Amino acid sequence: MxxxxxxxxxxxxxxxxxxxxxxxxxxxxxxxxxxxxxxxxxxxxxxxxxxxxxxxxxxxxxxxxxxxxxxxxxxxxxxxxxxxxxxxxxxxxxxGTPVLLGRDGKVFHHVRKSMRVSEDEIQQALHEADCSLDKMKCIFLEADGSITVLQKKPE
Structure with missing residues (x-):
């Protein structure tokens, strides 16, 4: 033993x-x-x-x-x-470091694909942040794999 x-x-x-x-x-x-x-x-x-x-x-x-x-x-x-x-x-x-997936309502699809993030995952992150795509300031893929959405400030 x-x-x-x-x-x-x-x-x-x-x-x-x-x-x-x-x-x-x-x-x-x-x-x-x-x-x-x-x-x-x-x-x-x-x-x-x-x-x-x-x-x-x-x-x-x-x-x-x-x-x-x-x-x-x-x-x-x-x-x-x-x-x-x-x-x-x-x-x-x-x-790792965060990766910018989109800015000002536009998703960078080439980055999204290279990071193997599906469109559904982006939509889910936007939904969880209660943010529509046109109100999105930035969206990040964090180093831990989570997706963070920052909203534009209301005018």
Missing amino acids: FDMELPWWEFIARGAIVYLALLVLIRISGRRTVGQFTPFELLVVMLLSEGVSNSLSGSDESVSGGLIIAATLITLNMLIATLTARSRKAADLID
């Missing part, structure tokens, strides 16, 4: 490599938060965890190995959180 098939440092190396690779892949894949996943995207995330499980443990099923991997992943997550809290450049690189 506690006998490890691999040396302890290999678990840390495996955990760090998989964590950083997934961080990059998820960052590249888009801006959705868990609550905004489509069923397909949720399935991909679930399969990712299954797909990398052997690369983390190297087929070691010991409790010690699992605890080392868990500690490594939590430590890396804390380090990334600390880095992004202290460095604006790191936060922009890891978390």
Whole structure:
């Protein structure tokens, strides 16, 4: 149960490599938060965890190995959180920055498409903000995947 098939440092190396690779892949894949996943995207995330499980443990099923991997992943997550809290450049690189999707009642469809935002999502954001398209000053895709609508000031 506690006998490890691999040396302890290999678990840390495996955990760090998989964590950083997934961080990059998820960052590249888009801006959705868990609550905004489509069923397909949720399935991909679930399969990712299954797909990398052997690369983390190297087929070691010991409790010690699992605890080392868990500690490594939590430590890396804390380090990334600390880095992004202290460095604006790191936060922009890891978390992303807002993207302008439209201005003055016009949606930038080329930007919308490149960010993989549907017209329905824009309409839903406008509806939630109780704003019609002609009253929209700006619409942003936030770094966390949410859509923010700013209304024009009443004249």
